[in-house]
Amino acid sequence: MTPKERMALxxxxxxxxxxxxxxHNMNEVALGYTAEMAxxxxxxxxxxxxxxxxxxxxxxxxIPGFLAKAAAGDFAGALRVIKETSxxxxxxxxxxxxxxxxxxxxxxxxxxxxVEKSVAIGRVExxxxxxxxETGAEEPVACAPKTGRKVAVIGSGPASITCAADCAKAGHAxxxxxxxxxxxxxxxxxxxxxxxxxxxxxxxxxxxxxxxxTIDTNYVVGRTRKLKDLLEKDGFDAVFVxxxxxxxxxxxxxxxxxxxxxxxxxxxxxxNLMKAYRExxxxxxxxxxxxVAVLGGGNVAMDASRMALRLGAExxxxxxxxxxxEMPARREEVHHxxxxxxxxxxxxxxxxxxxxxxxxxAGLECLKYELGAPDASGRxxxxxxxxxxxxxxxxxxxxxVGNASNPLIPATTEGLEVNRRGNxxxxxxxxMTRRLRGRRHRARRGDGHPRDGRGPARGRRHQRLPHQR
Amino acid sequence: xxxxxxxxxxxxxxxxxxxxAPLVARERQPGQFVILMVDxxxxxxxxxxxxxxxxxxxxxxLIFQTVGATTLKLAQLNVGDALxxxxxxxGRPTSIRGRNGERPGRVVCVGGGIGVAPMHPxxxxxKAAGNDVTIIMGARNKGLFVMEEEMxxxxxxxxxxxxxxxxSGRKGLVTDPLKELCERHAVDEVIAIGPPIxxxxxxxxxxxxxxKTTVSLNTIMIDGTGMCGGCRVSVGGETKFVCVDGPEFxxxxxxxxxxxxxxxxxxxxxxxxxxxVCNLLKVEKWNGGKVGR
Numbered sequence: 035m036t037p038k039e040r041m042a043l044x045x046x047x048x049x050x051x052x053x054x055x056x057x058h059n060m061n062e063v064a065l066g067y068t069a070e071m072a073x074x075x076x077x078x079x080x081x082x083x084x085x086x087x088x089x090x091x092x093x094x095x096x097i098p099g100f101l102a103k104a105a106a107g108d109f110a111g112a113l114r115v116i117k118e119t120s121x122x123x124x125x126x127x128x129x130x131x132x133x134x135x136x137x138x139x140x141x142x143x144x145x146x147x148x149v150e151k152s153v154a155i156g157r158v159e160x161x162x163x164x165x166x167x168e169t170g171a172e173e174p175v176a177c178a179p180k181t182g183r184k185v186a187v188i189g190s191g192p193a194s195i196t197c198a199a200d201c202a203k204a205g206h207a208x209x210x211x212x213x214x215x216x217x218x219x220x221x222x223x224x225x226x227x228x229x230x231x232x233x234x235x236x237x238x239x240x241x242x243x244x245x246x247x248t249i250d251t252n253y254v255v256g257r258t259r260k261l262k263d264l265l266e267k268d269g270f271d272a273v274f275v276x277x278x279x280x281x282x283x284x285x286x287x288x289x290x291x292x293x294x295x296x297x298x299x300x301x302x303x304x305x306n307l308m309k310a311y312r313e314x315x316x317x318x319x320x321x322x323x324x325x326v327a328v329l330g331g332g333n334v335a336m337d338a339s340r341m342a343l344r345l346g347a348e349x350x351x352x353x354x355x356x357x358x359x360e361m362p363a364r365r366e367e368v369h370h371x372x373x374x375x376x377x378x379x380x381x382x383x384x385x386x387x388x389x390x391x392x393x394x395x396a397g398l399e400c401l402k403y404e405l406g407a408p409d410a411s412g413r414x415x416x417x418x419x420x421x422x423x424x425x426x427x428x429x430x431x432x433x434x435v436g437n438a439s440n441p442l443i444p445a446t447t448e449g450l451e452v453n454r455r456g457n458x459x460x461x462x463x464x465x466m467t468r469r470l471r472g473r474r475h476r477a478r479r480g481d482g483h484p485r486d487g488r489g490p491a492r493g494r495r496h497q498r499l500p501h502q503r
Numbered sequence: 504x505x506x507x508x509x510x511x512x513x514x515x516x517x518x519x520x521x522x523x524a525p526l527v528a529r530e531r532q533p534g535q536f537v538i539l540m541v542d543x544x545x546x547x548x549x550x551x552x553x554x555x556x557x558x559x560x561x562x563x564x565l566i567f568q569t570v571g572a573t574t575l576k577l578a579q580l581n582v583g584d585a586l587x588x589x590x591x592x593x594g595r596p597t598s599i600r601g602r603n604g605e606r607p608g609r610v611v612c613v614g615g616g617i618g619v620a621p622m623h624p625x626x627x628x629x630k631a632a633g634n635d636v637t638i639i640m641g642a643r644n645k646g647l648f649v650m651e652e653e654m655x656x657x658x659x660x661x662x663x664x665x666x667x668x669x670x671s672g673r674k675g676l677v678t679d680p681l682k683e684l685c686e687r688h689a690v691d692e693v694i695a696i697g698p699p700i701x702x703x704x705x706x707x708x709x710x711x712x713x714x715k716t717t718v719s720l721n722t723i724m725i726d727g728t729g730m731c732g733g734c735r736v737s738v739g740g741e742t743k744f745v746c747v748d749g750p751e752f753x754x755x756x757x758x759x760x761x762x763x764x765x766x767x768x769x770x771x772x773x774x775x776x777x778x779x780v781c782n783l784l785k786v787e788k789w790n791g792g793k794v795g796r
Contacts, residue, residue, distance in 0.1 A: 215540060215548075215587065223730075252589060253590075254591075257593055258591065259526060280729065282732045291761055296733070303726065309544075317776055319547075319776070321768070393764030
């Protein structure tokens with residue numbers, strides 16, 4: 035096929051559940067390509083010799099390589115290429131913001147002057163992974179001979195899963211420590227079933243077990259055992275800190291401690307991990323708001339607002355202080371949220387939460403905003419318009435304005451340096467901490483945001499972890 | 504898995520269990536707690552305080568009251584059964600007066616109801632650090648006291664029992680002897696653990712005397728590691744997470760009314776869930792079976 039012919043191929047739409055139906059069920063929204071669709075989409079790849087898409091991929095998948103195989107119908111071969119550098123294609127194909135990563139640099143998208151017309155790399159990736167999993171055709175992974183080294187991996191989110199698998203493949207004895215009763219980190223407590231089925235996460239965890247990784251749930255490093263004890267008493271040669279961004283930020287506005295105000299982490303954890311969506315069956319109670327305001331414009335805000343709809347909210351407002359162009363959420367999630375009936379309140383921000391006099395939420399006072407000069411993040415900064423206050427009639431407010439680093443490990447590990455924002459200080463080249471006082475051991479950090487593939491990428495940098503002391 | 508090694512019913516709705524948890528037994532310090540599940544599929548995560556631990560045997564002692572669905576189900580378990588999840592020890596340990604170069608002094612420990620259970624390791628440590636320890640225990644009636652012997656072993660003569668009905672010790676509230684002690688002696692610190700309303704009034708009672716008053720809060724929690732913020736309270740005008748910043752705070756700084764309101768956030772659902780379990784128990788009593796779904 036000539037490039038011109040490839041350009042003429044229509045982009046393959048993702049089949050999805052009808053918005054009116056899916057807004058009331060927990061099943062996955064995006065249904066996935068058929069083999070024909072995957073082949074057709076992969077055929078759109080121009081096979082650029084410079085492979086610009088790869089520079090957008092945090093784990094540097096050989097994208098044209100796997101697309102060429104998929105275009106030829108060799109999906110097993112395509113998956114083999116993906117798995118050379120990526121461990122979690124079924125997850126990343128679903129949750130990476132491809133329009134900001136690989137697909138942002140895609141020549142096809144540039145030629146058609148629309149990033150949404152780039153080759154749908156993530157969707158093809160997902161198809162290859164799903165096909166192998168569903169048909170039991172996954173190829174066994176070989177591990178290098180045992181090195182006799184022990185690695186502790188703290189946390190079980192995407193970064194930790196990747197690090198644990200890489201270390202196990204390199205022949206190290208790996209133990210993964212998870213505080214919750216179930217593994218997967220944000221993949222199980224945060225991202226809802228309708229976006230990432232939990233059976234897929236479970237499958238990845240089982241994959242780790244097959245590689246010989248020991249999994250200790252209900253084990254919070256820092257409390258159940260100190261990080262230093264792992265190194266000094268339990269014989270671990272290295273520790274990977276993959277505890278992520280697990281401390282919810284609040285707005286610091288009046289009324290934030292009223293009943294009916296939740297961090298998105300709490301709201302989603304109740305619904306997802308604790309299965310509160312199975313009403314009458316799950317013991318963990320859920321706050322069934324009728325009118326819900328979600329504050330924020332990221333993936334978590336989309337997840338929370340779409341979850342609210344599914345759990346019976348009649349009105350869901352998404353309040354974001356910039357415009358849609360600045361939203362950090364994946365494009366697809368924004369589209370899906372709108373289709374399902376989430377009302378977007380852009381260029382507006384919460385000023386205070388009003389109480390009903392009995393400790394519960396009765397409304398949200400907002401201010402209107404306009405966009406000013408670009409700020410440090412390069413995005414145009416929102417500026418409040420004085421006197422523009424108005425009130426949204428809501429009984430629930432979900433705060434989804436981001437997370438800071440969880441302080442538990444730094445607070446319980448003497449000699450571990452943190453910066454002003456509470457992040458562990460590491461050498462940017464190696465991601466290693468300074469030597470812990472008086473010891474030859476070091477720890478490693480992997481706190482990339484888990485939803486954009488940087489988590490796995492951070493996990494990936496630690497492949498040769500125990501040899502690098 | 505955390506096997507139940509022993510179980511004892513202390514009163515109508517209070518139980519004591521020793522549960523296998525070797526790592527928690529080894530690491531736990533006074534003031535810390537655990538989060539457990541009775542069913543890791545659809546169950547909830549609840550925080551319970553640690554009443555005692557035996558590192559050699561690898562067990563922790565839990566004392567709990569059947570107040571909701573999960574504690575009702577927990578009370579149905581027997582020796583040999585296992586809990587699918589137990590996480591801990593959580594929270595910052597109590598800062599024990601007399602340790603770390605600080606001078607020991609006169610400390611009054613106030614335990615209300617099963618609040619005596621978490622007080623036990625704290626009082627033990629205070630005593631071991633050379634403090635003069637007075638313990639005030641309060642309950643509605645005689646039958647509801649827990650760990651009376653253990654507390655007497657620590658405080659000896661300085662154990663004051665208070666009941667609402669006078670069936671044991673003095674009739675009245677724990678705040679009565681607390682005020683008297685503050686009037687009579689130079690009390691260096693008061694630690695109060697029990698129902699929030701009791702802690703609130705203990706803090707109010709000591710305030711005029713300017714006595715440092717530490718309380719241990721038992722808010723709603725899910726993860727217990729700072730991830731969800733469900734346990735947040737306001738202390739001195741600042742929002743704090745009980746699970747990682749606490750559970751112990753300066754009782755004079757806690758916004759008690761806010762805490763009480765927040766603890767009632769899910770009351771209707773909690774009552775419904777409890778009713779559901781109670782009904783299941785009734786049905787299954789006839790069937791001779793266990794609780795299940």
